[in-house]
Amino acid sequence: TVPIPAHGTPAEPILSATLQLAAGDNISAVAFLNADGDPALTAFANDDSEIAAGEARLVVRHMAKAPAVDIVANGSIVLIEGLTNPNEGKVDVAAGTYAVTVNAAGTDTVAFDAGDVTLPEGESTIIYAVGDLDGGTFGLLAQSVELPVAAAPVDTNSELTVIHGIPGLTVDVY
Numbered sequence: 001t002v003p004i005p006a007h008g009t010p011a012e013p014i015l016s017a018t019l020q021l022a023a024g025d026n027i028s029a030v031a032f033l034n035a036d037g038d039p040a041l042t043a044f045a046n047d048d049s050e051i052a053a054g055e056a057r058l059v060v061r062h063m064a065k066a067p068a069v070d071i072v073a074n075g076s077i078v079l080i081e082g083l084t085n086p087n088e089g090k091v092d093v094a095a096g097t098y099a100v101t102v103n104a105a106g107t108d109t110v111a112f113d114a115g116d117v118t119l120p121e122g123e124s125t126i127i128y129a130v131g132d133l134d135g136g137t138f139g140l141l142a143q144s145v146e147l148p149v150a151a152a153p154v155d156t157n158s159e160l161t162v163i164h165g166i167p168g169l170t171v172d173v174y
Contacts, residue, residue: 014039015031015039015040015041016041017029017041017043019043025045026045026046026048026145027043027044027045027046028043028044028046028126028143029041029042029043030042030043030044030061030063030128032063032064032085032086032128032130033063033064033065033085033130033131033132034065034085034086035065035084035085035086036065037065037132037135040086042086044061044088046059046124046126046145047059047090047124048124048145048146048147048148049147049148050147050148050149050150051092051122051124051147051148051149051150052092052149052150053121053149053150054094054095054121055092055093055094055095055121055122056092056093056094056095056096056119056120056121056122056123056124056125057090057091057092057093057119057123057124057125057147058071058079058080058090058091058092058093058117058119058124058125058127059088059089059090059124059125059126059127060080060083060088060089060090060126060127060128060129061086061087061088061126061127061128061129062083062084062085062086062087062088062129063085063086063128063129063130064085064129064130064131064132064133064138065085065131065132065133065134065135066085066111066129066132066133066134066138067084067104067105067133068082068083068084068104068105069083069102069103069104069105069111069129070082070083070102070103070104070105070106070107071083071089071100071101071102071103072100072101072102072103073093073098073099073100074098074099075099075101077098079091079093081105081106082105082106083105090124093119095119095120095121095122096118096119097116097117097118097119098116098117098119099115099116099117100114100115100116100117101113101114102114102129111133112129112133112138112140114127114140120144121149122146122147122148122149123144123145123146123147124144124145124146124147125142125143125144126142126143126144126145127140127141127142128140128141128142128143
């Protein structure tokens with residue numbers, strides 16, 4: 001083991017905040033670089049509301065020293081557009097794996113290739129874009145929040161199967 005040297009009085013914090021939390025709150029506190037590259041601190045209420053069966057929620061939080069971005073899936077599906085620091089965008093999509101890129105807002109120019117992102121059914125996947133794009137420290141962090149899944153809807157539609165096995169006879173079904 002390596003001894004940890006004794007420290008004097010802690011230095012003045014760079015950031016500090018007081019959060020008031022109520023029972024049942026689901027909050028993420030985030031230290032990040034603002035659009036100018038200065039340290040900042042903010043809190044987000046995580047949307048843990050019910051989601052439809054078969055779906056997943058994607059939340060992207062722009063916490064990087066970088067311009068506005070679009071979040072694009074599979075090369076052409078814009079999931080979130082015009083996202084700026086320090087904001088979030090969210091969308092409910094079919095659960096699955098998507099090839100995700102972070103593009104300069106309003107363009108096809110890929111600023112960052114996130115690769116394959118799996119969005120599990122009944123979960124909110126929260127992606128944080130952090131660091132400095134020009135400074136070479138840009139990256140993504142991920143967080144998952146389980147969500148209540150809505151019960152599958154009761155199918156109230158009737159189904160009718162018609163089997164026609166008499167040659168030469170035309171049948172109309174009304």
